[in-house]
Amino acid sequence: MPESESPQVPEAIVCNACGADPRASASCRVCKGAGIGIPADEGFLVWNVIIDEITIALRKLRIKVNAIFHLSILSLIILFLGLFLAFTIRDFTYAEVQTLAFWTSGYWFITLFYLSVVLGAFFVFRLVEFTSPAKTLPGYLPVASKLKRQSSNVPTAIEVAPYFSPEAMEVVESAYRLAKDLHIVEITPEVLFAAVLTSRSGGLFIARLSMNFETVKDPLVRLLLSGSSGKPPISFSREAKRALAAAFDLANRTGRKYVTPMEIFLQSYLESEKLQDLIDRLGYPKSHMVHVAEWVLLQERLREDQHRFVELARFKPKSGMNRAMTAIQTSILDHFSEDLTLLARQGYLPQLVGNDTVVENMLRGLESGQSSVVLVGEQGVGKAALVEQLARLMVMEQVPEILFDKRLVSVNLAQVVAAGDSGLAAERLITMLHEVAISGNIVLALYGIEALVGSGSGPMDLAETFASEIEKGRFQVVATATPEAWTQYLERRRLGKLMVRVDIPHPDAEQTIRVLMAKSGQIEYKNHVFISYGALEKAATLSLRYLHDVAPPQNALNVLRETAVLTRKTKGENAVVTDSDVAKVVHEKTNIPVEMVTKEESDKLLNLEERMHGRVIGQDEAVVAVSRAIRRARAELREGKRPIANFLFLGPTGVGKTETAKTLAKEYFGDENAMVRLDMSEYQEQSSIGRMIGIPGDDRGGLLTEAVRKRPFTIVLLDEIEKAHPEILTLFLQVMDDGRLTDSVGRTIDFTNTIVIMTSNAGTSYIQSAVSQGESLDKIKTILLERELKSYFRPEFLNRFDSVIVFKPLTRDEVVQIAWLMLNSVVKALEAKSINFRASDIAVEELADAGFDPAFGARPMRRVIQDKIETPLADIILKNEVARHDTVVLNDDGSLSVQKAVNPY
Amino acid sequence: MIKLCYNTAMLQRSGALARIVFVDLIGSVIWFPVWWYTKGLKRFINWCYEGIVYRSKQYAFRVWIKNFFVPMYAQYDLTGRLISVGMRIAVISARAIALAIESLAYLFLIICWMIVPPLALTMALQNIFAGLF
Secondary structure (H helix, E strand, O other), X not given: OOOXXXXXXXXXXXXXXXXXXXXXXXOOOOOOOOOEEEEEOOEEEEOOOOOOHHHHHHHHHHHHHHHHHHHHHHHHHHHHHHHHHHHXXXXXXXXXXXXXXXXXXXXXXXXXXXXXXXXXXXXXXXXXXXXXXXXXXXXXXXXXXXXXXXXXOOXXXXXXXXHEOHHHHHHHHHHHHHHHHOOEOEEOHHHHHHHHHOOHHHHHHXXXXXXXXXXXXXXXXXXXXXXXXXXXXXXXXXHHHHHXXXXXXXXXXXXXXXXXXXXXXXXXXXXXXXXXXXXXHOOOOHHHHHHHHHHHHHHHHHHHHXXXXXXXXXXXXXXXXXXXXXXXXXXXXXXXXXEHHHHHHOOOOOOOOOOHHHHHHHHHXXXXXXXXEEEEOOOOOOHHHHHHHHHHHHHHOOOOHHHOOOXXXXXXXXXXXXXXXXXXXXXXXXXXXXXXXXXXXXXXXXXXXXXXXXXXXXXXXXXXXXXXXXXXXXXXXXXXXXXXXXXXXXXXXXXXXXXXXXEOOOOOHHHHHHHHHHHHHHHHHXXXXXXXXXXXXXXXXHHHHHOOOOXXXXXXXXXXXXXXXXXXXXXXXXXXXXXXXXXXXXXXXXXXXXXXXXXXXHHHHHOHHHXXXXXXXXXXXXXXXXXXXXXXXXXXXXXXXXXXXXXXXEOOOOOXXXXXXXXXXXXXXOOOOOEEEEEHHHOOOXXXXXXXXXXXXXXXXXXXXXXXXXXXXXXXEXXXXXXXXXXXXXXXXXXXXXXXXXXXXXXXXXXXOEEEEEEEOOOHHHHHHHHHOOOOHHHHHHXXXXXXXXXXXXXXXXHOOOEEEEOOOOOHHHHHHHHHHHHHHHHHHHHOOOOEEEEOHHHXXXXXXXXXXXOOEOXXXXXXXXXXXXHHHHHHHHOOOOOOXXXXXXOOOOOEEEXXXXXXX | OHHHHHHHHHHHHHHHHHHHHHHHHHXXXXXXXXXXXXXXXXXXXXXXXXXXXXXXXXXXXXXXXXXXXXXHHHOOOHHHHXXXXXXXXXXXXXXXXXXXXXXXXXXXXXXXXXXXXXXXHHHHHXXXXXXXX
16 A cells, blocks of 8 residues: 555654564564554554454453453352351351351351452452553553653553553454455555444544534545455554554543544544545535544543542532631621632532633732732623632632632622612621621622722712722732723722733634533533534634624624524434534524525625616626625635725716615615715714714714624715715724724724725716716726825725725616616505506606706606606595506606506406 | 564464463462552552541641631630630641541551451461361
């Protein structure tokens, strides 16, 4: 079989001593005949076990023989003891048994007793040494390293097979059977991979990847059959040996007890590039496979951590009294609080994943002189989880000396403040803090510390009271606050200055996925569903991109939870939650099309120009440019760091600039009002920036920023941009370039899912005269950009547009079409009353002539239709001159007449 | 290559069979006494040691000694302090005695581990002979 390249496992080397020469390696002492292995701290890791029918049978035989042997010993012990007891009770009194003479008297059943004791000891020995499923890996944490690195230059070979769990051995054996069935002479990594896929752990992997086994089966078999064929004996290929040794290495490094099928699966996958290519072609990239393995490991690790926690939690007192017994009863505090350490001890608080640096910062803050910490982060970023983690660390006593033997108590601030009488609230607070100070073993946790501000009388509010108590340094506080609350209520006050601020950063997609991995078990258990990796990834990326009300990872968790519930309800229990399920939920929540593009939608997208022309007459260039931008966005080909598109629509009034934006909103966002529309004539003053992005100190935010924050997937339409104050244009430089804008509260608003359209009448007179002279659009645009617009906009502003689109003045034909279009809406209104409408071409052309004004484009048309059609029509209807099924006719002279319908009955 | 593999396979097969008979069944009978006084004894002593460590952690000696002069139940007056110190002396000594007794019990168990199997075997042999003659 040709040697394939495998850069993923570079540490694997050919044995130095024998150079993997088959003749030399058979007697090689370094690699024990394997020829290839992995140098590790424990030695030269090799796989040199031969698997065939006989060894498989012998392994099974050995397990059976041992089991029978143990059962026999146990039966003998029971039999011996039984006989001893039966004869002793029958023949001897209690007093006789107490004499030495009895025990040395030589009765055969007493001999049996002695033998049962010896057998018992032998049984203990057998249980300890012969019943473990496999050898324990040296890296397994609870056991000290047994295999020391050899000091001699010649590394000792370590046969990895004994460390393989029974399931892992079964996988290797089924790889043999698979090779035999397919008449392949070598067990390659691909064969190993296929063997794991068919095992139980492989099933887990397939489900996690939401892979369909049937789709993998055929290409995989074809790949396997490409290996050299023949009859047994079947040996392991070098790559397979390397993969098996690497599986040991991986399991050992990650602190596992035995090598499991999971490690074989991952390593054989990493070993074979062909396999990676095959799986990738089926739609599962390498990163997915590696992440799924990480997921399995993470859940394993969390389980182990939980065991360790339970072990250590036994030492923590069950009550409020500390172990040194220096504390006091805290009746007032107990009334308004909850003991988090106690909750953690009882196992009610979940484990924290990630955020290790923040935990470190928090502990350092508590250790520092200030001894009080405030965790600042957005809603949903995990402030409470961090406080709960502190409680868990305190239970395990894995905390700095200053927190040792203490309890973390969460005070319900709302309850304290809800006294009604502000004096009473302050009194309660002081009594509570007094108790805390005397007791000396309490760390206070305050969720949303800003609740203290303003509750109380006058300038001496609860925050001030609290600050004075903190200043005395008799207890520690861990508080939480949102960035807005911190800026608004705490930063400049004494309370804020007394506390160490610890920022909790937003997790990125990778970290969010890890949190979801950790929480997935709980969600699966609760909803009886199975979550695929695709679902996790989708939930993380979509939430980060589109859901901004709550910060990650909470928003992603919420989406995943909701999807799990929905999946159970729609697909039933034990269903798999897939990425498209998640996309559907996100779509419902945000109205943003995030699912895979369906056939129907792709047709719609490909024909967007045609559909838009149903409403926008002429202006081909604009329609094409806008349609292309949308298609790029939907195919996810854009960078993602700028808005979907930035357009500048230039042209005279009434030629369809706004109409194009509205049509786009209707066609793509489902509603013609799905846009943020700002008339820039209202933003001519510099002070109007405040209206747009908010005024400092006012947490309501600005008109533009709030609208986009709440609806990130939208059109931002800025009418008459030339009228805006230059400072506002500068503001938009950043939006158009970076796709973000910071509002007055300090929130960064994401504009990367918006389409920014600015319209302007600047240069209209030039456009009109140039068009009438028959200039080409390209030339008009060039002159506009180079000359006409210079007086309105700075060049760097104009450069940021993806497309500057010139809207031509309408031709007479186009105006006639618009007249027809507008008449259509009248027709539709009449249709609802079952009245028909008919108009002659001449009449409509006359309407068009009346409704077109070179200065205002087609804008007067609406008024003309209203005056000449709608008003007389209303009179006709009110006078009951028209009945159902009659036809209203617009005559050539512009008058309306009614044509009575013939009743056939 | 194939022949070599085959030979190794033969070796491994016979090795596996030999392992069942000689290591698992007969070998373990010979290994048992050696194991009992080396690896097994070490494991047993370790188990006893962990038991004592667990108990001493439970008794929280470190915390009690560190807080020796800190009054119990935050009774900072003189009487409180005096009673507290007295109480701490009493509790620490009582716990120390309890731990000592427990350690002795573990020691007894270790001695049992060492002498019971040979003693039982000797007694069995003695009994057989006593029965015969």
